[in-house]
Amino acid sequence: MVEPDLIRAAQSGDRDALITLLREIETHVYRTAYYILNNEQDALDAAQEALIRIYTKIGSYEEKAQFKTWIQRIVTNICIDKFRRNKPTVSIDEHDMVFHEKRNVEDEVMSAYAVRDIREAIDKLPEHHRAVVVLRYLQDFSYNEIADSLDLPLNTVKSYLFRARQQLQTLLHDYQKGGVRG
Amino acid sequence: MNCPEVMELMQRQLDDDLAEGEMEVLTNHTRQCPDCAAMFERLKLLSAELTSLPKVTPSYSLVDAILPQLEQLDTHGQQEAAAAPAAGAPEKTELPARRTKRERRWPSMRVMSGVIAAGIVAGLFLVTYQQGGGSAGNSDGSTAANMSSAEVSVTDQTANRTYSLKSYTRDEAAAAPEVSTEAADQLELQHDLDAMKQPFEGDKEEEAITNSGIAGKADDSAGAADRGQSTENLGGGGGVISEPPAQEPEAGAFGGPIDGGGADSAEGTGEADNNKTITGEPSFVPEKGFTANEISATSPDGSYIAKVEGYTIRIYAASDQSVVHESARKNGRLMNLVWSEDSAQLSYEVHLEQGSIEKYIIDMATGEDLKDVQ
Numbered sequence: 001m002v003e004p005d006l007i008r009a010a011q012s013g014d015r016d017a018l019i020t021l022l023r024e025i026e027t028h029v030y031r032t033a034y035y036i037l038n039n040e041q042d043a044l045d046a047a048q049e050a051l052i053r054i055y056t057k058i059g060s061y062e063e064k065a066q067f068k069t070w071i072q073r074i075v076t077n078i079c080i081d082k083f084r085r086n087k088p089t090v091s092i093d094e095h096d097m098v099f100h101e102k103r104n105v106e107d108e109v110m111s112a113y114a115v116r117d118i119r120e121a122i123d124k125l126p127e128h129h130r131a132v133v134v135l136r137y138l139q140d141f142s143y144n145e146i147a148d149s150l151d152l153p154l155n156t157v158k159s160y161l162f163r164a165r166q167q168l169q170t171l172l173h174d175y176q177k178g179g180v181r182g
Numbered sequence: 183m184n185c186p187e188v189m190e191l192m193q194r195q196l197d198d199d200l201a202e203g204e205m206e207v208l209t210n211h212t213r214q215c216p217d218c219a220a221m222f223e224r225l226k227l228l229s230a231e232l233t234s235l236p237k238v239t240p241s242y243s244l245v246d247a248i249l250p251q252l253e254q255l256d257t258h259g260q261q262e263a264a265a266a267p268a269a270g271a272p273e274k275t276e277l278p279a280r281r282t283k284r285e286r287r288w289p290s291m292r293v294m295s296g297v298i299a300a301g302i303v304a305g306l307f308l309v310t311y312q313q314g315g316g317s318a319g320n321s322d323g324s325t326a327a328n329m330s331s332a333e334v335s336v337t338d339q340t341a342n343r344t345y346s347l348k349s350y351t352r353d354e355a356a357a358a359p360e361v362s363t364e365a366a367d368q369l370e371l372q373h374d375l376d377a378m379k380q381p382f383e384g385d386k387e388e389e390a391i392t393n394s395g396i397a398g399k400a401d402d403s404a405g406a407a408d409r410g411q412s413t414e415n416l417g418g419g420g421g422v423i424s425e426p427p428a429q430e431p432e433a434g435a436f437g438g439p440i441d442g443g444g445a446d447s448a449e450g451t452g453e454a455d456n457n458k459t460i461t462g463e464p465s466f467v468p469e470k471g472f473t474a475n476e477i478s479a480t481s482p483d484g485s486y487i488a489k490v491e492g493y494t495i496r497i498y499a500a501s502d503q504s505v506v507h508e509s510a511r512k513n514g515r516l517m518n519l520v521w522s523e524d525s526a527q528l529s530y531e532v533h534l535e536q537g538s539i540e541k542y543i544i545d546m547a548t549g550e551d552l553k554d555v556q
Binding site for chain 2: 022023026027029030031035040043044047048049051052055056096102107114115118119133137138142143161162164165166168169172173
């Protein structure tokens with residue numbers, strides 16, 4: 001997603017190249033933050049923090065890693081830190097899997113429901129499960145890329161992803177059974 | 183194959199991670215097991231929905247939003263990188279971006295600058311001591327401003343040395359920029375010393391212009407201190423620096439121009455001549471809550487005293503303290519009062535909010551107060 005030449009120029013001290021590079025990645029950085037934090041304002045803050053960190057740390061990026069996993073590592077770390085500050089952590093097993101809100105089918109369009117339900121369900125996942133899902137679906141990362149980004153073993157990535165999907169599926173299925181999506 | 187094992191196949195199928203054979207196993211199982219088939223359908227639906235989550239974009243340009251912070255980071259870095267150039271290389275016109283580059287390439291500069299700074303700070307005490315002696319020797323004059331006057335007589339060479347040494351000391355003061363008040367305090371403590379040796383003026387405004395992102399926003403005093411700081415360092419032996427009003431008692435700092443060798447570009451030329459009799463009273467009359475703005479200059483022949491009073495300059499006759507000239511009100515800080523050799527003209531500068539400097543000359547014979555457009 002970012003030209004290697006641009007990265008090299010930025011690393012060698014070309015400030016314009018570095019700014020251009022930041023502009024290219026800002027949406028990706030923001031998107032991850034948005035879905036991990038599930039809040040626009042927090043996401044804007046976290047994304048800016050991540051961009052500043054990338055700006056100052058660009059020299060420490062090594063080409064043996066993929067650039068996109070390097071930046072996602074930075075933004076997910078910031079988000080997980082924020083997440084820990086904001087919310088008490090819960091284990092996936094302790095989740096209250098029932099949504100208490102009662103919804104009326106006539107209220108909203110079906111697709112809007114799905115998005116809101118999914119975001120709400122994602123919000124119930126523990127931080128790392130959530131990060132894995134976000135990288136898999138919003139950044140279209142492979143298992144390996146997720147493992148690099150989160151500094152997790154490959155098997156852990158798979159198990160987080162599988163459990164998260166199962167969890168999400170259960171949550172959303174409960175919606176359906178509750179008559180939300182008939 | 184049991185259901186939990188198939189579950190893993192389903193999951194991997196969602197990520198396109200199945201080999202041919204595995205796909206077949208999965209299909210065969212779901213054909214016979216309605217529970218797994220239903221689960222697989224739900225997972226596929228979920229995966230599709232996750233894939234189609236809105237690709238949100240930020241509501242404003244994040245990079246634009248952080249540009250001022252990035253500029254500040256640059257000046258932080260440049261402050262560290264600046265110590266070495268200040269030792270002699272005249273690089274003051276370099277832009278922040280380039281300085282940052284250098285910082286990134288040679289991080290050891292920080293270490294070097296520390297070592298150099300330490301050495302030179304030690305040297306500062308020697309010079310200060312000498313200066314103190316010189317000052318005492320001359321201070322048999324009478325006015326409250328005599329300290330400053332005495333200092334003005336310090337030779338070019340000494341002024342030069344003092345200048346570069348001072349810049350290092352100030353570097354120290356700003357070494358903990360996050361504690362802005364502390365830095366400001368240190369600057370203040372040092373100000374009497376500075377006041378006698380070296381005026382700060384001019385250059386900061388120029389710097390502010392080059393820092394387009396933060397131009398005019400010296401609201402963060404730590405950042406501002408840094409900026410002023412690095413400019414000063416890079417200024418090397420030339421030039422004079424102004425500090426943001428928020429942290430610098432101007433009147434104190436302004437001892438009268440000792441030009442250590444070439445006024446800087448923003449300064450115009452030539453008006454800062456070492457042998458002028460210029461007095462700077464380190465008074466601390468607070469104006470607008472943070473500046474002390476009284477500056478005065480006695481003409482070489484001793485017949486006039488020009489004083490900055492608020493936004494006007496009044497020139498008094500030394501004999502009877504009567505006002506012989508009062509300038510029009512100006513829209514900026516009035517600084518750098520300098521008499522011509524023959525006491526016929528007084529030049530001064532108006533430092534405007536936007537960072538520009540206007541130079542004026544008052545002709546004592548005609549009473550004209552004209553903008554100097556040389």
